[in-house]
Amino acid sequence: MVFLVLVLHLLGAAVWVGGHLVLSLTVLPGALRDRDPGPVLRFEKPFERIGIPALVVQVITGLWLADRYVPGILPALDFADRLHTIVAIKLLLLIATAITGAHARFWIIPRLTPQRMPALAVHVTVVTTMAVALLVLGVSVRYL
Ligand code: HEM
Structure with a gap:
């Protein structure tokens, strides 16, 4: 069961992190250069x-x-040791990702104009950085 869940977790990570890296490193620079959303x-x-x-x-x-x-997960928020700290930071990054995503989806994207491209660039960079951080923290669980 753990094997299957880990495979799903890594597949999800591949899609989420990979997609945002493609967006940040290949699609966004051209769009910014041409000021074209x-x-x-x-x-x-x-x-x-x-x-x-x-x-x-x-x-x-x-x-x-x-x-x-960390049974119950929430006890991780006491940051008592490195494992608790990793789980807690992953939880906080997840919440930040959801808030940033909702802000982009319902605020930035519907009002996107060439002048507002920098706001979109900041958003994409922040979400991509958080995605990579979630991945690095995940791997570091095994290297405590
Ligand atoms: C976009 C979101 C996420 C990404 C990209 C991500 C990525 C990863 C990666 C790459 C690993 C390494 C797996 C391995 O070593 O085989 C991992 C492990 C882990 N992740 Fe995530 N993760 C995400 C969200 C979460 C969330 C929300 C939690 C819950 C707090 C979480 C908890 C864990 C745990 C506990 C492990 C260690 C699994 C183990 O080695 O047994 N992850 N994650």
């Missing part, structure tokens, strides 16, 4: 269809995995 919007739409389910998989499998290390 089009390429980002064309990437976001189809990516959402697989990216959001991948994030949902990360939440379910991540909480399941975390519960094995």
Whole structure:
């Protein structure tokens, strides 16, 4: 069972982190250069269809995995040792990702104009950095 959950967690990570790296490093620079939101919007739409389910998989499998290390998960918020700290930071990054994502989806993207491209760039960079941090923290659980 742990094997299956870990495979799902890594598949979700591949989609979420990989998709955001492609967006940040290949799609966004061209769009910023041309001050054209089009390429980002064309990437976001189809990516959402697989990216959001991948994030949902990360939440379910991540909480399941975390519960094995810190039963009940919430006690991790005492930051008492390195394991608690990793789980707590992952939880906080998850909440920050959800808030940033909702802000982009309902505020930035509907009002996107060439002048507002920098706001979108900041958002994409923040979400990508948080995605990579979630991955690095996940790997570091085994290297405490
Ligand atoms: C986009 C979100 C996430 C990404 C990209 C991500 C990524 C990863 C990666 C790459 C690993 C390493 C797996 C391995 O060593 O085989 C991992 C492990 C882990 N993740 Fe996540 N994760 C995410 C969300 C979460 C959440 C929300 C939690 C819950 C607090 C969580 C808890 C864990 C735990 C406990 C492990 C250790 C599993 C083990 O080695 O037994 N993850 N994560």
